[in-house]
Amino acid sequence: MSNDNIINKQLLLNHFAGNSTPLQKKLIEEWLTFKENMELYYEWLDEWENDNAQFVVDDKKAFQKIFAEKDEVKIESNIPIRFLYKKLAVAAVVIFLISCSFLLAKETIYNKTIDSAYGEVKLVILPDGSTVTLNANSSIKYSRFSFGDINREVYLNGEADFSVIHTKSNQKFIVKTKNKLDVTVLGTQFSVYSRNANDKVVLRRGKVSLKYNENLIAKNLILKPGDEFTKNKSGNDKVEHINNTEKEVAWKNHDFLFEGTSLADIAEMLNDDFGVTAHFDNESLADRKISGSFHAEKAEDLIDAISQLLDLNYKTKTNNVYFFE
């Protein structure tokens, strides 16, 4: 370490402040090739950051957030619970016990369910002012009376886009699906897709936390804007970052955006969104791919677009369409 006399703490502190000359930078770079010096580097960097704080940080609040997300099972033991949450937890239990008997007997009165028909895009405004745009053939359900009391919970089957209002009391908004996926938010914009055994969440603004089971293991995940989370039938989950989140909700305008999408997948959408079952003359037709955007308010619109693009003929009969060449 022949640079001992030149490289000292003061030099590094000056360097962190942006006052090192090119020559000194070169010396530091050479000095850093030794592992002990790297440790020193971080030690002095940490000291410098402590002495030159850029803003006031409430680390207590941050710490609590991490432990709140850490392990919900442990909340009863020695993890610090804010007095308010404890009160709410007790209140929740009491209300649950009281309302249990009512709920079991009178599901339809105490729960509000809103459905959309095939081919219909429906806008729903929740009691707290949050809006939900339901895609075709989807439904949401929430407690008519206690929505917004303790928390805001909705059950979704199908596909919907959410625009959740952030409440002053930081009340969580949770979307639950049949596949036992919980999407928790404070106030943000995101869409959830849950059909058959597949789930997908795309976050546009804000932050959401997900809770779900993958092969019997409980998992927690936090999404950032631009993230797309998918979980399929076999229980495989993954998160991808996508550029254009708006195109994920093109359905709100009755637009369909295809990017090399196979006819088989489109057939599934025809069924999910319009209730029409597609049949193909031969197997290879299902593998044909389509790219482009189509506006389709009725099944006929989409079927027409497909046939024109791929030069196919078709016949319709009640809720079925038969494609052939």
Place this chain on the structure above:
Amino acid sequence: MKKMNDLQENEVQSTDEYPLKRQIDDEYEKYSANVLDYEAIIRNVLKSNPEKGFELIFRRYYKPLCSHAIRFVYSKELSEDIVSEIFTNFWKKKHYENVTTSFRAYLYRSVRNAIYNYLQSEYGKKSSSFAVVYELEEKVQETDTPHNILLFDELSRQIEVAVSSFPPQCQKVFILSRFEGKANKEIAEEMNIKLKTVEAHMMKALATLRSCLSVYLDI
């Protein structure tokens, strides 16, 4: 060595929002002057009581890490998000069991990597996948070469120079928007200027930043 044994025998009852007794706090305050020993204490505590150990690490390094992060991302909320995420994974994935260097070095490296990924995805080609951040945490030491360290320091300096060189109004708008996280409308009202002006300032600021960052990122 005597002090370390005392600490391990202490109970975990909380008087305030952190679950450690005040007595322990004082012991650690005294010790934090000697940083290398502090790391040894943490290691010891982690073995017998991971939660307590994690809390010590958090209290010691969360703030300076946030301060470090904000020099690059210029947003209070974002810097805390990035650092919180590092700590959350540190805990959930039990990374603390595999750290061979000091926790300090490990955490600073991880945060710098996360910042780099963020900047890359914000300003660069939008091809980076979320999964990459996690992967890198394991290979953190590999990418932490002297050359990269200096490059990153240089990046920090360049960002500072760039922001300092914004014209006064532009700089004020940028700081209110990014640092404080205020909405454009709020800024327009606060500064008594048109919304369009605010938007124009932001566009200019971000464009300048982008060209400044292009030297260091894959844009």
